[in-house]
Amino acid sequence: MDQKNSAITEAMIEEIIARHFNSLPEGQAMQQCPVYERRVDVLALSGAELWAIEAKLSDWRRAVQQAFINLPASDRSFIAIWEPNVGRVDLAVLDHYSVGLISVGTSPATCAIVHMPSESPHRNSIMIDRLKARFATEGAKLRDAGKLAGAPSAKPPLFIPLKRAFFDAFERGAKTTEYRIYGPRWNESTCPVGRPVVLSLGYGKAHRLHGTIRSFTRMKRPEKLPGWIECYGAGEGRVAACIEINVSREPLGHPL
Numbered sequence: 001m002d003q004k005n006s007a008i009t010e011a012m013i014e015e016i017i018a019r020h021f022n023s024l025p026e027g028q029a030m031q032q033c034p035v036y037e038r039r040v041d042v043l044a045l046s047g048a049e050l051w052a053i054e055a056k057l058s059d060w061r062r063a064v065q066q067a068f069i070n071l072p073a074s075d076r077s078f079i080a081i082w083e084p085n086v087g088r089v090d091l092a093v094l095d096h097y098s099v100g101l102i103s104v105g106t107s108p109a110t111c112a113i114v115h116m117p118s119e120s121p122h123r124n125s126i127m128i129d130r131l132k133a134r135f136a137t138e139g140a141k142l143r144d145a146g147k148l149a150g151a152p153s154a155k156p157p158l159f160i161p162l163k164r165a166f167f168d169a170f171e172r173g174a175k176t177t178e179y180r181i182y183g184p185r186w187n188e189s190t191c192p193v194g195r196p197v198v199l200s201l202g203y204g205k206a207h208r209l210h211g212t213i214r215s216f217t218r219m220k221r222p223e224k225l226p227g228w229i230e231c232y233g234a235g236e237g238r239v240a241a242c243i244e245i246n247v248s249r250e251p252l253g254h255p256l
Contacts, residue, residue, distance in 0.1 A: 008082055010041075013055040013104050017042050017080055020108035023196050023212065025157070028135055035073045035131070042080070045135055049075040050128050053102065058085040067099045072124040073131060076117050080104050091115050109212040109246035157196035158213070160243075166227065167201040170209055170247055178243045179225050181232060182218055186241035191216045197245050211247040218242070 014031050021029035021044040029044040035052075042053040052070035056063040056079065063079035070077045078100040081089060086103045094101055100117035104110065160178055162170070169175035178199075180186040193213050201207035222228050222240030232238065 008057065008106075010055050010057055013057070013080060013082060014041050016104055016106075016108055017044070017053055017055065017102070017111060020111040021046070023108055023194075030135070033131070033134075035070070035127075038069070040070055040073070043074075043131060043135075045132070050132055051076050051078060053078045053080050055080040055104070057082045058088065060085070060089045061093075064093060064097055064099055068097045071098060071120040071122040073127050074120055075123060075128065076100060077120060078102050078117065080111075083110065086114055089114075107212070107214075107246055109214075109248055112248055157198045157210075158191065159198050159200065161200050161203050164201060167199065167207065167209070170199055170245070173247070176214075176244055176247070178245060179222065179228060179231075180241045180243065182239040182241040186243070188216055191241065191243050197243075199245070199247070209247050211245045213243060214246045215244040216242065217244075 018029040018031050021027035021042075024046075026047045027045060029042055031042055032039045033043040035043075040052050041055045044051045044053060050073075052067065052074035054063045054066040054070070054077075058081065060079055060081055063081070067077045067079050077098070079089075079094075080102040081104065083103045083105045086101065089101055091101070094115055094117065098117050098121055100113065101115035103112045103114045162178075166175060166178075170178075184190075191213055193215060195213045197211045197213060199209040199211065219225070219240040219242055222238060223234055225240060225242075228240065
């Protein structure tokens with residue numbers, strides 16, 4: 001095994017994917033789901049669609065074989081590959097087999113669609129409806145018991161409207177932390193680690209980024225923070241809420 005892969009396992013990749021889907025407003029996922037006489041690594045609801053996902057560290061060819069078998073039991077079939085190894089995947093092969101590609105990093109917020117497949121050409125609507133019904137029963141039981149991987153808390157995604165310069169900086173990856181005035185709206189309770197975030201250009205829906213809160217800290221004397229004076233002026237005694245955010249390159253599931 002490559003040294004860069006030594007700290008990650010395929011089971012961890014499955015867990016990260018499941019946690020991502022379970023954190024989405026219109027998503028839900030279950031791991032190691034029996035289909036036919038085998039198990040699918042992750043079955044996920046993305047809006048109205050059922051996605052089948054096979055996870056691998058680097059053996060993408062083996063994953064494609066498994067994903068191809070999943071075509072009748074899904075609206076779309078994907079392979080999920082550990083992020084450092086995504087560049088090895090031949091997208092032409094994926095197109096040939098109608099299989100998509102998801103890149104997976106160290107947290108749910110790093111999951112990103114690299115290659116969106118066409119709808120499954122071999123979908124079995126009866127089988128898919130049965131699997132969706134399983135989510136309505138087994139998934140509900142697991143969520144009620146608090147055992148569904150990555151099940152979201154009662155808090156909805158945190159909505160953060162941004163000016164153009166700051167939105168563009170997040171989009172480029174040049175900015176990873178948002179600064180607000182610490183208080184009832186922005187504090188440890190409203191900004192817990194792991195809470196989903198929607199970064200919006202203004203208040204419209206045309207330009208949005210999705211992610212999760214990575215860390216939250218308070219800072220006294222925030223006047224030297226980038227953009228602080230321009231946004232909030234030089235008033236004394238203020239404390240900054242520093243919200244570090246993991247931004248996804250592309251959200252899985254449907255936008256808010």
